[in-house]
Amino acid sequence: MTFSETLRAATWSDHESAEGESYLKELMSGRLSAEEYGEMVAQHYFCYLALDGAAKRLAGDPVSGGFVFPELYREEALVRDLETIYGSGWRERVSPSKSTRTLMARIEQVADWPGGYIAHHYTRYMGDLSGGQFIRMELQKIYGYQKGGGVDFYFFDEVGSLPRFKNEYRARLDALDLDEAAQQRVIREVKLAYQLNTEVLTELLHTVRAAA
């Protein structure tokens, strides 16, 4: 098996936990208001400030630099989405939740280790480029958002063909010089990344329910 195949197989049960998270189920079945959907967009905003912030610092790194893609950066798209959902005063309305702060701190903590940065980058971006595309189509049906604000986070116009990009990404994972122990360490970080991202979703559901 290639490393990308091993990684996917070793973490697919973690993916299923993330995918099955109740906030996403509520969201996908159209039971949340636009403002309640916006709570997740806000958490994405802070998560990507950390992730893309790390990427910008790592562009010249010989290993991590291969996983720095300016065409993926999400901040501008997330700002457009938040403006659309909450209006021009969105900045006063959003703050990172406790779980998001934990995720951001972990991204910062491991960013100097290429395997750590890549683990968090893979977990978010390969997800956004895969299941994220399905999520966008559902959100567009539910809320009627068009390109330009609302679900721009899920549009990757500068990437071109998403399948081609994902194949290239997997080829880069496979080209990493990792022995068995190093592979296992990256896999453990991806599992942690799934867990931390899932906790963000769990906290969101509590927030939404507490406010209802």
Ligand code: HEM
């Ligand atoms: C409704 C929720 C979700 C659905 C329906 C979904 C669906 C999918 C599907 C169908 C794939 C495979 C695509 C392919 O092989 O090209 C995929 C891949 C992936 N998803 Fe998700 N997903 C969801 C949520 C998430 C979440 C919350 C995360 C992480 C926080 C995530 C991370 C990933 C990753 C990293 C991959 C790439 C796996 C690999 O091929 O190595 N997904 N998702």
